[in-house]
Amino acid sequence: MSYSINITKVEKSGVDQLDFDNIPLGTTFTDHMFVCDYENGVWVNPRIEPLRPVPTHPAAMALHYGQAIFEGMKAYKDPEGTPMLFRPEQNAARMNKSADRMGMPLFPEELFVEGLRELVSIERNWIPPQQGSALYLRPFMYADEPFIGMRAATHFKFIIMASPAGPFFSKPIKLWAENFFIRAAQGGTGEAKAAGNYAAAIRPTELAKSKGYDQVLWLDADEHMFIQEVGTMNIFFKINGEFITPELDGSVLHGITRASVIELLRDMGYKVTERKITILEIREASKNGELEEAFGTGTAVGIAYIQEIGMEGDTIHVSTENPVGVKVNDTLNAIKTGLIEDKFGWMRKVQNELA
Template sequence: MTHSIKINKVAQSRVSQVELNNNIVMGTQFTDHMFVCDYQNGEWTNARIEPLALIPTHPAAMALHYGQAIFEGMKATLGKDGTPLLFRPYENAKRLNHSADRMGMPSFPEDLFVEALKQFTALEKDWIPTQPGSALYLRPFMYADEPFIGMRAATSFKFIVMASPAGPFFSRKIKLYAEKKYVRAVNGGTGEAKAAGNYAAAIRPTEYAKAKGYDQVLWLDAQNFEEIQEVGTMNIFFKIGGKFVTPDLSGSILAGITRMSVIDLLRDKGYEVTERPITITEIREVSEDGTLEEAFGVGTAVGIAMIEEIGNADLTIKLPEDNPVSVMVNDTLNGIKIQEIEDTFGWLVEAK
């Protein structure tokens, strides 16, 4: 199915005013355009790319009150011949619709999602940084814009894609605070959806963790504060006795696209990877008996974040200094994204 997307270009791009390749901080600068589509009377209409601008919003827009708002995060890079590349965009399309379903929002046609991302990224090609480890961060999102006060699913929504150039995240190792008071998600809740409210719930606990000298919260299960779930905006992997484990998708964890790619990559390199419940007690024990070898967080924004310590008032788990497999995973994923390493998995989609 082909979709017609109207394109209204800016008269003059702002890209020359931005230092794209000087460690630009993700989320601080935005590209010239945005993709917008409206949901009205039960269908998505008026797909268009237009100059990035403020969006008039009624003060009763339901997203502002009841939180019907979901988003995605993905990155575009430049291939060897300068073609913009998207990383597994169909997975983001599927996850957006999974989130939409949980939040009582309409699904967005997956082929239109990918087509919009392709056309939008092709138009914003000059904004893709080329500094090693950098990319153009793409932020698709959907929210309820119907003005109404009362608790029910909205009937009008906007789906928008905007983009922000993102410099490399410097690979300083991170310290995680194993949170035992606050929870991010419970089974049956919205943890599996990429819902704006999940992030709102995490803001204060993350501030507290930072004030205690940690970088991010390590979320534990809401009943017993024992099973490890995920980290800030990342899923987590441990290497124990030569094999990898990552928490299984229990229903309250975000199914990360980096997570599924890292599982495939590690298995392809001959490592055993098991998705299963992992308790903080187990991680303390394998740390004490010397079999805990590596730990890292994985997510689109950061890539691979090596972990140096997990702790809280009762616990300090130090990770070994060397993390050769984590480095290999990071370098391989980055290499595939810029076609320095062959994409044998078929993950890349050309945006042209």
């Protein structure tokens, strides 16, 4: 199905003012945004318009009851300069899983991908040419109905914004295995990319940072024993030649990088097991010299190597050599930028020539 997206362009692009060698993190936005409204039970008026503040009623339900979800992904350029999206259908499907959990309307997945394509096509000049840089895309949905009272909203906005992002240099990180605060419990919202999950993580992350760590390693809600994930990443361990990543038990975000890394590792001939894994098992493996690699996976960073995990009363040391992690990272980046064949069929070229 093809949707009709109404397009209003800015008179003059702001891209000339951007120093692509010095892109401030998260504060630069492109000229346009994709917007769609949900009213009377249907999504209406999909459009691309100049990016500007959106008027918000003080009673907008997202501000009070938190019906707000988002996605995160990146657009890259291949060597010919054609913009490419990495597995956008997966983000569309995950957005709808989040919407379903949070009592929000599903967004048509074809329109999600088409909106992304049109926006990226129009903003193609904002995709940084430097290796490792990309155009970050932020689809999100929130309840903008003004109403005081606890029920599902009936009016929502779906928006996609874009923000150029400079190269990310993966410096090894230190994690704090959090043994009091939790991110997600069985039956909760951990699997959804709900804004509230991130709000609840802010204070524990600040506390971990004050102790000298970069991110929180989240443990299960009942025993503070089973590893879930990290800040905005899933996690992998290599123990005795085998990769282990926590299973998707309802409390872990279904990372698209995670799924891709599992495929890549298996394709490279490694055994990858998705199962429950405790922090004590990791500590034991480290003490026995069997913990060979550990890394986080996510859209923002690709692969982030883990050098240390602090836990109550102990420190787990991880090898600073990450031969397989580096290989996976390089392969993933080469696929995303069209430098090697995309044999998994992950990339979607943006060939619309509306710009």
